[in-house]
Structure formats: C-alpha cells, structure tokens
Amino acid sequence: MTSSPAGGEVSVTRLSSESGGLDEVDGVALSAFDHPQFSVREELSRPWSRSWVARRGGDAVAFVIAWHVADEIHVLNVATLPAARRQGLARLLMQEVFAYAREHQARLLLLEVRRSNAAALWLYRGLGFHTLSVRVGYYGDNGEDAIEMIAVLDQTTGELLPGKDEVPFPC
Numbered sequence: 001m002t003s004s005p006a007g008g009e010v011s012v013t014r015l016s017s018e019s020g021g022l023d024e025v026d027g028v029a030l031s032a033f034d035h036p037q038f039s040v041r042e043e044l045s046r047p048w049s050r051s052w053v054a055r056r057g058g059d060a061v062a063f064v065i066a067w068h069v070a071d072e073i074h075v076l077n078v079a080t081l082p083a084a085r086r087q088g089l090a091r092l093l094m095q096e097v098f099a100y101a102r103e104h105q106a107r108l109l110l111l112e113v114r115r116s117n118a119a120a121l122w123l124y125r126g127l128g129f130h131t132l133s134v135r136v137g138y139y140g141d142n143g144e145d146a147i148e149m150i151a152v153l154d155q156t157t158g159e160l161l162p163g164k165d166e167v168p169f170p171c
C-alpha cells in the first residue's frame, strides 16, 4: 500500500522473518523507545506475530507489531522515528492493522499504553479505541500504570462498533 500523508509518499508493507531491512526496523525502535525490549526478528519468529513497516524514500520510518490470536488482535508496539512524527505515519500503520483485522474477521483489537503517553492515547482514541481498565503498576521499569484500550468490530461487516470508556478519558 502507498499513501501520501504529510511529508511525502509512504509505502506500507507487511514484514516476515525473510524480509530485508529488519535491522533498520530495530533502529526505529531504538530511536523511539528509551528501553527497546524486543527485536523485530525475534517477534516475527512467533507464528502469531504480524508486523508492518512504513518506508519513505526506501527508509524505515515507523513500524507496528501485533499478535493475532483467535479473533483478537493485540497491538504490542507502534513507533515512529522522532523526526517523522506528527505526519500521520502511526495512524496509517494502525489503519493497516484494522484492515488486517477486518480481512480476518477479528472481533477485538486490544492494547496497553502507559498512562503518561498522551501521544499514543490520543492516537488510539482517534482510531476509535475506548478505555477498558487500568493495570496498576503494570510497567516493571518505573511502576507506571497501563491503560488497557479496546476497539470492537462487527465480525460480519467489519464496522467499528460504538463503545464507552470504562476509565475516564483523558486518563
């Protein structure tokens, strides 16, 4: 898929463990997270792992990793290079995850996000996620709470179903 968000044309492709440029995707993770806790190669070795990369001018600028288990898609990680943020790249990748979910008749999309991560909370909010619960002290590095978020799809039509926040938003 190609798209033209702010900043110029971007291609989005699904990754496999045979894909080229996996080290480059790890490089995006390294730039995006203080403590990257995964390698995309390791992630892709799991049969239930799905990942997409956004490239601009051939260079990896953002990626997303999700697990597909039964009728659920669990979004583990989405990250954009700091210099490429606020150009619609994470939204584009998440839209790809929604398209995958619809294609495979998934019912739920789930994720956890740090309570302090306003950028991510608003990203997910804009895509139709609602808050489901607070996981107190979920993150081992600093004891921060996780906000669990959910989006529910109609399995027949793929339509995003209306939901409500179980935890007040913004959190």
Ligand SMILES: CC(C)(COP(=O)(O)OP(=O)(O)OC[C@H]1O[C@@H](n2cnc3c(N)ncnc32)[C@H](O)[C@@H]1OP(=O)(O)O)[C@@H](O)C(=O)NCCC(=O)NCCS
Pocket: 032, 033, 062, 077, 078, 079, 080, 081, 084, 085, 086, 087, 088, 089, 090, 091, 092, 112, 113, 114, 117, 118, 119, 120, 122, 123, 124, 126
């Ligand atoms: C969160 C993150 C992935 C967003 O990536 P991005 O490519 O900049 O996001 P997008 O440009 O697609 O933004 C989509 C929407 O998200 C929200 N958003 C993104 N960054 C935001 C910010 N800094 N403050 C508030 N809202 C923000 C906005 O609603 C935005 O839409 P708008 O620009 O039309 O207002 C990026 O900031 C990042 O890599 N952070 C570090 C890694 C991380 O925390 N990942 C999430 C783990 S749960």
